[in-house]
Amino acid sequence: MRVLQGTGVSPGVNAGKPINIERTLDFSTPATISLDKGIKELTAKYKNIIEKYNSSSREIEAEVLEAYILILNDPDLTNSLSELNEENLEQIYDVFLEQSEVFKQMDDEYFQQRSEDIEAIGKELIFTLQNISIEFDAEVPQVIFANELTPNETSSMNLNLVKGFVVKEGGPTSHAVIVAKNYGIPCILGISIADFDIDNAVEVIINGSTGELTINPDESSLKIVEEYKATATRQLESYTEDNLNKLGVELRANIGSTDEIKSFKDSLIKSVGLFRSEFLYIEESTEPELDSLINSNNLLNEKFEETIVYRTLDIGGDKQVDYLNLPKEENPFLGVRGVRLTLENRQLFETQISSILDSNINGKVKIMFPMVATLEDFQEAKEVVVSVADKLGAEIPKIGIMVETPSVAISPEIYIDEVDFFSIGTNDLLQYSFAADRGITSLNKYHDVLNPSFLKLLHNIINTSNQNDIEVSVCGDMASDTEGAYMLYLLGLRIFSLAPSQAPAIVSSLLKAKEALKNINIEEILSQKNSQSVRKFII
Known part of the structure; x- marks a missing residue:
């Protein structure tokens, strides 16, 4: 058993199988469609997800994606991209990184965190050009690990089976945190999959209140999770108007x-x-x-x-x-x-x-x-x-x-x-x-x-x-x-x-x-x- 310390940003305690969904960019994989078509396809994908979100009371996430569409179709950005060799995917991604860096250098934390969004859009565009999609085989309770989480990734998840998010990058207004808080999913920032051997991790406990992540917990630690859930259930049962009046x-x-x-x-x-x-x-x-x-x-x-x-x-x-x-x-x-x-x-x-x-x-x-x-x-x-x-x-x-x-x-x-x-x-x-x-x-x-x-x-x-x-x-x-x-x-x-x-x-x-x-x-x-x-x- 091993315990790692991150920053808890969405409270709760859960256990689940650790799943690494981090996708690494491989610029040697060629594009299968033109840059213009890729932008249109990604825009259409975002619009479809927005429609899905709005129909399932996920309006806040929908608004994030609406902002993504504006960024992706920003004239200054598209003009910069049009001057590049479309076959050089690394150059295309670099345009997003450069714009992201501008935001990172700002003193304001809100704009620093928007730099993550710009990088996420660039990453999604490259995957779209390469015709690489993400699929989740979620049949067991799982704790999701990633360097960052994009709306495209969370829209593909069965959130009923997601027991926690562990994200290396991000701040309190990042997409992962918004989703976690809206769904009552524990979330920890600042822990990387490089910090431990995820392949040999059978189960993890995530504590979104303290920021603790327990790798391969023992029986006594798992018992604490069950006790926490039982306590939370009792607390919900006592959370009534009658008790407030009392x-x-x-x-x-x-x-x-x-x-x-x-x-x-x-x-x-x-x-x-x-x-x-x-x-x-x-x-x-x-x-x-x-x-x-x-x-x-x-x-x-x-x-x-x-x-x-x-x-x-x-x-x-x-x-x-x-x-x-x-x-x-x-x-x-x-x-x-x-x-x-x-x-x-x-x-x-x-x-x-x-x-x-x-x-x-x-x-x-x-x-x-x-x-x-x-x-x-x-x-x-x-x-x-x-x-x-x-x-x-x-x-x-x-x-x-x-x-x-x-x-x-x-x-x-x-x-x-x-x-x-x-x-x-x-x-x-x-x-x-x-x-x-x-x-x-x-x-x-x-x-x-x-x-x-x-x-x-x-x-x-x-x-x-x-x-x-x-x-x-x-x-x-x-x-x-x-x-x-x-x-x-x-x-x-x-x-x-x-x-x-x-x-x-x-x-x-x-x-x-x-x-x-x-x-x-x-x-x-x-x-x-x-x-x-x-x-x-x-x-």
Whole structure:
């Protein structure tokens, strides 16, 4: 037995036979059709797959392929290809590699990941010219291995038998990840078939939550898979409206992409607790127009019946946008980011507020400012909302703070007469509290949300809010973590904004917390000296 470590990007645990579907380009195999005919055939193939996807509720994947068609038929690309010797397939592929390299050199992660799409299209075109097709003989549960996965490949799979994807290349918005999340298939990035002898691997266990891949697992490891499945089944059975009412909690969704909006399907979650609006900017090469922002907001309105907590642009830190020409900072996490940035770029800020107030979400939206550190930050940002609302003759929505700086967490009472709600961003609040960058794995011991010092901060915010009848929620990763959510419930939190896929596990954990609450003294928990002692209170 051997365990390899990758990056888990779609949760779940499964076992299956490892299948390598990686196809290597062989330029010595000649083309059987002309370049022009190859482009037309591949375009037609994509259109057929789009039709298949649209008829089986795979609209997001269909949209990816529509973009592929645009790239494949781009005049600049086809003009470059027409100047080549059609018999030299390597030269044809090099054109795609050159264009891909341009995207790879961009600072923006979204465009870096689009370079993978361009390479995939080039690869598919060569196979089409060579009349090489892909066929899957899927009769047993299997875990698919590849350097990358294309829509053409996933469209040929029986996804009911696919138990996992292990992909060497790719990012969180790559095609493989989109498919995995939509179908609840565990997925790991960063592991190559070259890392082990796949021919001698009879079975593998994939853990899309931890990123672990177990080669030729022993019986005890396989037993863990069955236990996980049994637990998941029990969690789904307890994930009911009755139990939500019994707990007295509201679940809201964290939404961070157009794909997440379109693929959302949870009937028990009717609200958005964190709309990460920066993705509307990160996914574009130029600043989005007002109409484009309004259309995105209207799409959000169609999916969610109730509250939409809309975080204003949170750019800076680990999220950069090239076209905004932000200054390089030694420590961007402590620099001009969040509300500091939007207050310095008033036109950008006003356009976003206009898109919110002039769209269909106005009436159910709550506007939340990120990175507020002083009362003046909040007041100045609120003035912008009031000013834009006056110009539009629009209703002023409820306005609140994303609590992620210690200065707010220590003294929330300062804001009680000003804000309509608090939403705690535990990710940044934790790293700022312990002066430990959450992106550095060697500092993981400082990233424990059950540290008593951190719990005291959270208790202060939650308790102050509850005593003053101010809505309080948590929208950070702590709300999507079973231990974290358990403790938040004990501390008095009743609104959890989380990753929708984690909702059944969280409700199961909260039911245990409700039972434990009968015999637990919160002050005793907060008086512990370390997180290990705190964990003893979790049943």
